[in-house]
Amino acid sequence: MSQEESTEVCRRRRVHPESIAQVRASEINEDxxxxxxxxxxxxxxxxxxxxxxxxxxxxxCVCDLSELLEMSPSAVSHQLRLLRANKLVRFRRSGKxxxxxxxxxxxxxxxxxxxxxxxxxxxx
Amino acid sequence: MSQEESTEVCRRRRVHPESIAQVRASEINEDxxxxxxxxxxxxxxxxxxxxxxxxxxxxxCVCDLSELLEMSPSAVSHQLRLLRANKLVRFRRSGKxxxxxxxxxxxxxxxxxxxxxxxxxxxx
DNA sequence: CTTATATATGAACAGGTGTTCAAACGTTTG
DNA sequence: CAAACGTTTGAACACCTGTTCATATATAAG
Numbered sequence: 170m171s172q173e174e175s176t177e178v179c180r181r182r183r184v185h186p187e188s189i190a191q192v193r194a195s196e197i198n199e200d201x202x203x204x205x206x207x208x209x210x211x212x213x214x215x216x217x218x219x220x221x222x223x224x225x226x227x228x229x230c231v232c233d234l235s236e237l238l239e240m241s242p243s244a245v246s247h248q249l250r251l252l253r254a255n256k257l258v259r260f261r262r263s264g265k266x267x268x269x270x271x272x273x274x275x276x277x278x279x280x281x282x283x284x285x286x287x288x289x290x291x292x293x
Numbered sequence: 294m295s296q297e298e299s300t301e302v303c304r305r306r307r308v309h310p311e312s313i314a315q316v317r318a319s320e321i322n323e324d325x326x327x328x329x330x331x332x333x334x335x336x337x338x339x340x341x342x343x344x345x346x347x348x349x350x351x352x353x354c355v356c357d358l359s360e361l362l363e364m365s366p367s368a369v370s371h372q373l374r375l376l377r378a379n380k381l382v383r384f385r386r387s388g389k390x391x392x393x394x395x396x397x398x399x400x401x402x403x404x405x406x407x408x409x410x411x412x413x414x415x416x417x
Numbered sequence: 418c419t420t421a422t423a424t425a426t427g428a429a430c431a432g433g434t435g436t437t438c439a440a441a442c443g444t445t446t447g
Numbered sequence: 448c449a450a451a452c453g454t455t456t457g458a459a460c461a462c463c464t465g466t467t468c469a470t471a472t473a474t475a476a477g
Contacts, residue, residue: 183422184360188351192361195350197408202346204411205404206339213334216435218326226319227312231454236308237316244436246455256414265444265453275410280329282406284321286399287328290380307452340465355424368466370425389423389474 211255212279216240217248224258225277230266335379336403340364341372348382349401354390 197205211217216238223229223237231249235242249269252258257276260269271277335341340362347353347361355373359366373393376382381400384393395401 184356185354188353189357189361192347192350192353192357197346201408201411202342203339204414205407206337206342208337208407208411209333209342210337213330213332213337214435215327215330218330218333222321222326223316226316229312229316230309232308232452233313237313241437242454243438243456246453247435250455256410256417262443262454265451267454273410273413275406275413278406279403279410282399282402283329283332284325286380286397286403287325287332289397289399290328293380338465356422365467366424367426367468370423371465374425386424386474389421391424 208255211251211257212283214248216244217252218280220245220248220252221257221271221276221280224269224271225280228268228270230268232266234269332379335375335381336407338372340368341376342404344369344372344376345381345395345400345404348393348395349404352392352394354392356390358393 259272383396
């Protein structure tokens with residue numbers, strides 16, 4: 170607990186050790202933080218948000234989504250790939266079509282809670 | 294090539310009109326979708342996730358965060374600027390320090406719900 | 418005043434990302 | 448079988464974003 174810091178290679182600033190200790194005590198797992206950021210990164214793109222919103226209304230094939238979003242099937246498929254890899258949507262093949270739907274209820278919860286924040290942000 | 298669509302500029306595919314109508318009926322506001330994506334985009338970066346997690350434990354100044362994240366004050370400040378602009382954190386000046394904290398409880402809720410998804414994703 | 422500390426900001430650069438395009442794959446139909 | 452359809456995939460390209468660096472601002476101390 171010595172106060173002098175001159176021998177330190179990296180000079181210390183006048184921080185708030187109690188607060189820092191408090192944070193360090195409840196530090197989340199490094200992997201969890203990374204996974205969390207990854208999840209939100211996937212959600213953080215308007216095309217993917219629109220896809221997820223659409224799928225929260227109905228199970229849809231790539232063509233349906235392509236028409237709804239007015240985008241090429243290829244572009245939609247690329248985004249669905251990402252959503253699939255992150256376990257946000259599931260899919261089933263039926264003949265020539267592949268139908269997508271939301272994977273679990275967490276996704277809807279995140280969208281709902283996010284919407285609340287956005288709307289509140291507007292009014293204040 | 295002989296099908297009855299040749300007059301359409303944009304050729305229609307065999308989609309599922311009922312499902313599409315169902316989605317269109319509950320289509321969210323364009324601005325809301327954009328704001329939602331923007332919110333998640335801000336949350337979708339590991340540095341910012343770590344900052345928000347730290348602030349969920351204690352009110353911290355830039356130096357504290359800089360030490361916790363082992364990053365330059367400049368890098369931290371740049372990210373805080375983004376978080377501030379999106380109403381995710383608030384701040385108050387006290388002498389030479391500027392203390393940051395979470396802006397509302399929605400942020401903690403989003404982090405918690407996101408963590409649930411990530412952990413569940415691991416176990417399945 | 419000058420100096421030191423804490424924070425903010427703008428430019429620049431490297432790395433990442435979404436869309437387009439062309440081509441492939443899988444399934445159904447003729 | 449071949450042709451058509453729905454979907455996927457890889458490469459290319461333009462755009463965006465996080466960090467670094469240098470510099471500026473603000474407050475406190477000498």
